[in-house]
Amino acid sequence: MLPLVLAHGALGWWDEIIFLGVIIVFLAIMGYSWVKSRSAALDADPPSGQPAQPASKNHAAQDRFTLE
Amino acid sequence: MLLKIASHSSERRRILRIILIAAFILLAAQPVKGHGYLVRSIPEDRAVLERAPVRLQYWFSEALEPDFSSITTRDLNGEVVATGGVSPTNPTLMEARLPTDLEDGAYINELRVAFAADGHVIIESRVFFVGEVVSGVAGLAATDRAIALEVVWKVLVLSSLTLLMGTFALYNLVLLPAWGSATHRAGNLPPRVMRRLNTIVIAALIIAVLGNLLALLQQTMVFFGADAARVLRDGLWQVVRIGTRFGDTWNVRMLLLGLAAVLHGLSLYLRSSQPETVRAFWAANVWVLALMFATLSVASHAAGSLLLPWVAITSDWLHGVAAAIWVGGAVALALVAPAALQPYKGDARRRALLAALNRFSPVAAACLFIVIATGLYNASNWVTQPADMATTYGGALALKVLLVLVLVAIGALHHIALRPARYARFSALIDRVSSFLPTLRLEALTALSVLVAAAYLSATPVPPLDLAGQSIPPPRAEFQLGDYSVAFTMIPGGPGVNTYDAVVLRDGQPANDLTVRLRMAHPPLDWRGDWQIAEPLGDGLFTAAGAEIDRPGPWQTLLEFGDGETMQRAAFQWDISADAAAIQSRDPTLINLILLGGVLAAVGYALYPLLRRFVRALDLSPTIVLVAVAALVLTVVLVVVGIRLTEEAALQYERTVNPPPAVVNPVLPDMASLLRGRAALVEACGDWHTEADWPELLRRLPRTRDEELFAYTSAGWRGLPACSPALDDGSRWDIVNYVRSFEASGAAPLASS
16 A cells, blocks of 8 residues: 555545645646747747837737847 | 935835834734634533543544644643543544543643644643532633744745746746847846846745745744754754644645756756756746645645635635736836836836736736635635624734735726726826836835735634534433443434443442443434444443444434343433534535635636637537537536436435335333343243244344334244234334344343343
8 A cells, every 4th residue: 555645644545646636737737838938939029129019009019028 | 415315215215114024024923823623522611511521522623733732631639630632533533531430520621732734733721510610710712822933934935935936927928928039048038137037036945945944943843832942952843844744745845946946946057058948947937836835725724624625725726826926926027127127218118117017917917806706715714704804814804805905906006007098087197107116116015015914814713613513412321220330422422423432330330341332223224233342441431433323313322231141231312413413524605606606707717818729729610519519518418417327326225225114113122121022022922032943033133124023023934923912012122122132243131041
């Protein structure tokens, strides 16, 4: 029989399986996000110091400003 | 000169802020009690008992730490008369066995209760009287313990983890999309911004580690009642670290902190040789931090919720993560903005800041909805009536809500200022906050206050629930048979696990040399449990435990005692009440369900952009949608029908295996009934004992029901003749009880006489 890992049995078997399951899922997502972020492209990359669409007054134009 | 004055003024403001935060922490360092609470106690505090109880039992709402929880019972002279601790079979139960020869008087039970989930220790005393009340004796409520150190470490841990989560989330969700550029290879942000972000992360990691070390120190001091010097000198912290549930969550949190530090260290180490990995490490750390908040949730109020504990823990975790992204993000933005905007002036500076704020605004709004929805649901676990708001917990909750409202107001101000065209009527207001940075700093400061309030709330005891049946005394009965007197107590005496205590005295002296066995019976279903041997504990006390009682209603206890060859029988009739059970869970109310629906809606709102992207990627042609909907409906129908069928089959199985009898045995099978039954069997039934089929009947007894035996007295069975038609029903049931008494393994009460 495997030893209880957490809480010395205070959580009970099923609860501990849930807890450890959540940890494994999160670490898996962490690994996935690491791999995905490595190769992900940024949004439109306008010339340095310029907004993406300087002439536009729409909202999209106001949420991008490439820092020098 | 001017510069010097400005510098002094800035320094004074900084000192003032530090003083404000310190004052808040000290204000929060009020005496507190544990998160858990007593749900049932036997005997009740200040109970006046005719005779001394056999044992003390206290059920709590949460599991306890066995090594650090204890009961000590003293008489009025201070002499220890009994000690006890956590039940080996039930971590939420503390019990102590009392000697059976307690004299009349007042007794004080000192409880030291260490809750496993949060490590809180409460010390309180409760009183019971044997005989009559002794005036001037009273128990003490849970000792208020000054735990400034606990609030300090909670503020440190909560604020540092919040800042870490907020910084990592801000980088990925706001700064990269708003300011990122592939020209900056390491992290896609200018080096000055990355330097500032790295400084924030490293500082927060150091504070988190220090806060955690302080947590272990403080927890060990509380568990052992020792000062810091002794904890460190004797290595007591190791005992807590490896031997308690608090230590488990502490270990996991430190491991995750280590993982976050390693990932961040790698991002720094590889920024020159593999700059493209920097961003990846920052993305990975978002998930590590999210997981770290789970270690706080499993040690929070939520872990002790009687209502759907895992839902409560999940809701608490969502609350923590959303608050961290919102509050931590705002603080991180306020800290990083000066460095990021440093080269810009005028309109360019404003546009750069607006770009980040416009990205942060929807993230903060989604988090805010989740914080509000989960906050309401979490509060509904504990605040169940208006009076609860008048408790310390209610006050702490109100304080936190007030500060959150201030934060929401500042956020709303930013929201309005970011959309001047839409909110033109507030132009005066918009002009006042147009530079954003001062209000962003105010938001950060308020956010810190919210974190302190959250730490205070998490260290504040929840209002105990008003559970029905808390004052129902345990069923107790006495029986006198010749030289023997038997006192039987069933604790707590409701459906569920019960402890059975029998005190057997012979000529007034403890009869320790006996064999005692007992079984439970439920006449309405003609059901009897197995015989179990009671364990002798000395002083004439014999004890056993079982979960035979699974429903309220009439139940019987059959208790036999003797030297193994000659047994005596005592029988007790109970009317079991559902309220007498020690409640360990409660069902959700309509309000709980509505608020849970609110949580799901808020999470749905936050995930909507992701869901929309997912939906857009789907093939939504009518045929596909129709098939998908049909499959979904079919699955739901199959699941519902399957559950119903399973329930029905289980019910049917129970009815088949154990159907309610056509006639219920109304006679308590005590010694008198057995004697009457034996006499009637001999006189009116031709003495079945001498018949050849008697042994066969006894062999079949375990699978023969009372109603069948009753029928045999009228119609006979095999070679056993029918009893006289003149025999009344009461006598026939006596015969049934007598025959049934042979079912025990070993001697039957009247077998040898």
